[in-house]
Amino acid sequence: MTATPDLGTHRLAAPELFRSVFRRHAAGVAVITARGSGPVGFTATSLTSVAAEPPLLSFGVGNGSSCWPVLAEAGHVGVHILGEDQRELAATFARSGADRFAPPTRWRSGPADVPLLDGVLAWLVCRVAARIPAGDHHVVIAEAVAGDPSGSGRPLLYHQGRFNALRE
Template sequence: MTASPDLDSPRTASPELLRSVFRQHAAGVAVITAAGERPVGFTATSLTSVAAEPPLVSFGVGTSSSSWPVLAEAGHIGVHLLGEDQPELAATFARSGADRFGPSTDWRRGPEGVPLLGGVVAWLVCRVVARVPAGDHRIVIAEVVHGDPSGGGRPLVYHQGRFTALRD
């Protein structure tokens, strides 16, 4: 058996190594929102279903993110699964300094006052139950309290550093 050249010369752990490896990992695209003095939100590819009973989800958020100060205090958050026709919305919520809740964004206040985005594949409103320190991020764990899976459509996916759609 011949060893793979990649296994013969492993790279030392670094932020760039982690980013390079995770560019190979396709992930669904979500937008996380919270209500503050002004609503906040960001694009996340770290959304995970944690448990069914009670229904829990988790996601990571950088403590240097402009959304973090509101998320650090929020009792409830919104989780929005984006559709393949929404790469612009994902880009808006991923871009630093963007007017995320401006006139071009379809949104309303939902249960618990959480900003809800229109036209998404599905959404949840969740009660934050924990914020776990993890390096320069926090892992937020939240319990689902409301939601709607009926938006339909195919999911938006993040792979190789870009938003894309699934292929048949």
């Protein structure tokens, strides 16, 4: 017989507890981009593969994010998987108020006029399929329609509130 844990001891209702638990979860680092009147983008650690047929992924974006108004209307988004040598790029796209597409960021317009970052491990252009309200965020589900997995190197990770690399 298994003992039932005392659920009153630790309550997940506290946002601080929730964040502290997820700081222990290592996540890959991606940059999501879209185009409105200009390019927008943000660093995401919530990227998830949803299905292979059709090829669907999801990511979360805060309702208060400066990118949300564009993402709320965008038909397509860019998803960029960052390499371990791209900590500064990840930090730039995570920084509020930064001109994220100014030099030294290198980028170009890709399929569906989506801003594509140069030098990443891999990228996808995705058609937005759904936007689902989820608390103070929206979950965006998108279908991959183009991409390139040919970058080289190892992935950038986010763990314990910092960007990290894999260790051998």
